[in-house]
Amino acid sequence: MEQPQKAYSIFCDESCHLQFDNSDIMCIGAIVVPDADLDTYKSEIKCIKRKYGILHELKWNTVSRTHLAMYDDILRLFFESSMVFRSVLIKNKSNIQAHSLGRNEYNRFYYSVIERLIRFSIRHNSDSVDSYRIFLDLKDNNGKIKLASIHNELTSMIGTDDDIRSLQNIRSHESQFIQLADIIIGAITYRARGLSGSEAKSRIVELIEKLSGYHLDEGTEPGDNKFAIYDFQPKKRNG
Secondary structure: OOOOOOEEEEEEEEEOOOOOOOOOOEEEEEEEEEHHHHHHHHHHHHHHHHHOOOOOOOOHHHOOHHHHHHHHHHHHHHHHOOOEEEEEEEOOHHHHOOOOOOHHHHHHHHHHHHHHHHHHHHHOOOOOOOEEEEEEEOOOOOHHHHHHHHHHHHHHHHOOHHHEEEEEEEOHHHOHHHHHHHHHHHHHHHHHOOOOOOHHHHHHHHHHHHHHOOOOOOOOOOOOOOEEEEEEOOOOOOO
């Protein structure tokens, strides 16, 4: 008996992805949401923000002690929901010669990681009949140029154009789910970089580790259906 098709939306964001950001860590992550639950969770996140008087965009860079209770509520909502999280954590970014690559070469590397993340997200949700809408945080004006090639790669992997319904850039303030991804990958890079200067950020890291059962600077168990970190450590090339 053929299973009914399920539709998902994948919201992607990144942290420490810039070529010259003085960080040897990079993380790109995605929140995957069943379309059937999309409006419910969007409303619930907005409701939590309003409860604490927050109307602006949530960003890891602006995390403070004042709103820790709000982040607690939002993260507990995520872990109790049908949403899932996927990420690629890159350590030793300098080993890909990030500081010597030309801009176009580095962009190719960046978008290859995006592709890897989306493949990772689809592979862990697909029963061969699912369909997807994919939203990428708008990195720069070159982002639109790469969408067609990413789309071609993904549809080639899946085998049909119909399974990826759309692939588009949006700005983070337009999506509650990209903002949620920003908080989680911000916590992952904070932990992986060994930072500890912010009590508020450290408490969020501890909460996510408690709720997920993982240390955020390590990879997760293969096949985890809720919270997954693919730990990718490029090796130095000879010559």
